[in-house]
Amino acid sequence: MSILEYNGGVVLAMAGKKCVAIASDKRFGSNYLTISMNFPKLYQATDKTFIGFSGLATDVQTLIEKFRFHINMYRMNEERDIEPNTLAHLVSSTLYERRFAPYFVEPIVAGLDKNNDPFICGMDLIGCTTMNYDFSATGTGEDQLYGICEPLWQPNLEPEELFEAISQAIMSATNRDCMSGWGAVVNNTRESDHAYAEDPHGLIGLLLVRQINAVRIETLHLYAKLLTDQSLADVSIRNIMTVAVRHREVFYDVVSSCGM
Amino acid sequence: MVSRVNVPKGGFNFDNYQRNLILQQNGYSMPKATKTGTTITGMKFKNGVILGADTRATGEALVQDKNCPKIHRMAPNIFCCGAGTAADADKVTDMVASQLELHRLATGRESRVTTVLATLSQYLFRYQGHVAAALVLGGVDVDGPQLFSVAPHGSTDKLPYLSQGSGSLSAIAVFEERWRENMERDEAIELVKDSIKAGIFNDMGSGFNIDLVVIEKGRADFYRNIETPCPTIEKIGNYKFQPGTTAVLSESFRNFVTITEGDAMDIS
Numbered sequence: 001m002s003i004l005e006y007n008g009g010v011v012l013a014m015a016g017k018k019c020v021a022i023a024s025d026k027r028f029g030s031n032y033l034t035i036s037m038n039f040p041k042l043y044q045a046t047d048k049t050f051i052g053f054s055g056l057a058t059d060v061q062t063l064i065e066k067f068r069f070h071i072n073m074y075r076m077n078e079e080r081d082i083e084p085n086t087l088a089h090l091v092s093s094t095l096y097e098r099r100f101a102p103y104f105v106e107p108i109v110a111g112l113d114k115n116n117d118p119f120i121c122g123m124d125l126i127g128c129t130t131m132n133y134d135f136s137a138t139g140t141g142e143d144q145l146y147g148i149c150e151p152l153w154q155p156n157l158e159p160e161e162l163f164e165a166i167s168q169a170i171m172s173a174t175n176r177d178c179m180s181g182w183g184a185v186v187n188n189t190r191e192s193d194h195a196y197a198e199d200p201h202g203l204i205g206l207l208l209v210r211q212i213n214a215v216r217i218e219t220l221h222l223y224a225k226l227l228t229d230q231s232l233a234d235v236s237i238r239n240i241m242t243v244a245v246r247h248r249e250v251f252y253d254v255v256s257s258c259g260m
Numbered sequence: 261m262v263s264r265v266n267v268p269k270g271g272f273n274f275d276n277y278q279r280n281l282i283l284q285q286n287g288y289s290m291p292k293a294t295k296t297g298t299t300i301t302g303m304k305f306k307n308g309v310i311l312g313a314d315t316r317a318t319g320e321a322l323v324q325d326k327n328c329p330k331i332h333r334m335a336p337n338i339f340c341c342g343a344g345t346a347a348d349a350d351k352v353t354d355m356v357a358s359q360l361e362l363h364r365l366a367t368g369r370e371s372r373v374t375t376v377l378a379t380l381s382q383y384l385f386r387y388q389g390h391v392a393a394a395l396v397l398g399g400v401d402v403d404g405p406q407l408f409s410v411a412p413h414g415s416t417d418k419l420p421y422l423s424q425g426s427g428s429l430s431a432i433a434v435f436e437e438r439w440r441e442n443m444e445r446d447e448a449i450e451l452v453k454d455s456i457k458a459g460i461f462n463d464m465g466s467g468f469n470i471d472l473v474v475i476e477k478g479r480a481d482f483y484r485n486i487e488t489p490c491p492t493i494e495k496i497g498n499y500k501f502q503p504g505t506t507a508v509l510s511e512s513f514r515n516f517v518t519i520t521e522g523d524a525m526d527i528s
Binding site: 001002003004006092095096097098099100101102103104122124125126127128129130132142143146151152154157160161163164165167168171183 | 273293350503506
């Protein structure tokens with residue numbers, strides 16, 4: 001067995017229209033024994049960027065701390081958050097530094113860049129970057145993931161459609177892989193200033209004066225089995241209503257703090 | 261209390277070496293890195309040099325990247341194709357390109373192909389082939405058009421036409437048949453494209469699109485995906501799932517709003 005398969009786990013990232021989603025399974029094992037069913041492998045690097053790590057869990061945890069340090073130092077020095085492209089190169093260099101004694105991880109960097117366009121970059125354990133425009137998968141179920149993503153992905157997926165595509169892909173693939181599974185965590189990051197259009201209080205006029213760039217991150221925990229319950233069709237509508245309400249709350253906070 | 265942060269000095273770090281050795285001795289096999297598979301070629305023509313490459317990157321039998329850029333820009337007048345372990349080829353070309361830029365700033369002169377050749381071959385020899393990068397290097401400088409190849413152990417070849425990678429045998433066969441001295445630009449481009457196509461169709465490690473760069477005195481034209489001999493077939497069916505198909509255990513939302521007044525800081 002390869003050392004990358006010891007703890008098990010998969011990470012998948014997909015790009016849509018002004019949105020990106022990254023998902024990981026939740027299994028943490030020791031060879032064939034499952035120790036935990038709640039071990040997602042995603043790390044939120046900045047507001048708009050995630051890194052997902054598959055491979056040896058100890059190296060995953062070490063690298064999360066290492067990158068937390070680098071990202072915070074970057075923010076202090078540059079007074080802005082690190083762009084996903086820059087972060088991908090930082091991760092790649094950190095891994096290549098250990099070229100002859102590598103960390104046993106295969107990370108994926110996924111996020112929205114400064115124009116809220118999706119960015120995905122997968123890497124092997126020594127930092128070879130593959131900047132795919134569609135999707136990227138790593139982990140024990142990598143072959144299965146690539147297989148299911150090829151037909152399910154299409155260009156310009158809306159955030160809701162992207163969520164469905166990535167969830168079905170990861171659930172199907174982990175069902176065919178012994179070393180990963182027990183559910184999935186999906187982080188769906190999207191630009192969402194169009195949600196303000198439903199504001200009935202007429203404050204929409206103020207929005208035009210300022211450039212507002214809103215990014216919404218949803219963390220969704222999924223069942224281990226595929227379910228197609230009709231009543232769950234209401235879920236997405238609920239999402240949108242909840243989000244619209246929250247957007248208003250945020251907007252009011254911002255407006256009041258600006259002294260309007 | 262502030263403690264000093266150790267800034268890495270550059271170069272390779274062997275901290276994990278002992279741990280990895282113990283893991284290997286306990287029966288865990290070492291993972292394989294992404295290789296480029298690859299067909300990369302180069303040839304001299306009447307006014308310069310043309311380099312060509314396919315775009316497939318493989319991890320054992322799985323295709324990791326369908327459109328991987330293998331032609332790296334070392335200087336405005338010098339380009340380098342990389343085969344072998346993908347990370348090694350990428351990092352060694354980036355490193356030498358950075359050194360070359362600093363050298364240009366220090367000397368105020370256009371870079372020379374022989375500079376790149378010496379740097380690459382000495383670096384690769386120093387690592388005795390463990391940095392597994394096979395490179396085809398071409399450019400036009402004060403000494404005219406030059407074409408070289410560098411093997412992973414550091415040996416170099418100077419030839420009028422070259423190929424490297426797993427598809428090199430197929431590609432060199434095309435050159436052996438049709439290469440002549442002082443070919444015209446368009447004919448030469450077709451020849452390089454055909455050599456890469458030979459690799460794409462006959463070698464399992466090479467595939468997808470063809471990248472090309474034509475370097476002449478004072479100009480370099482880089483054609484990304486100049487030809488796609490293996491186009492993706494349009495999907496007829498629609499595989500979109502209805503929103504709400506997937507059952508969700510729990511959800512949480514976070515909003516991040518940034519307000520920009522006036523000119524935003526230039527972060528390009």
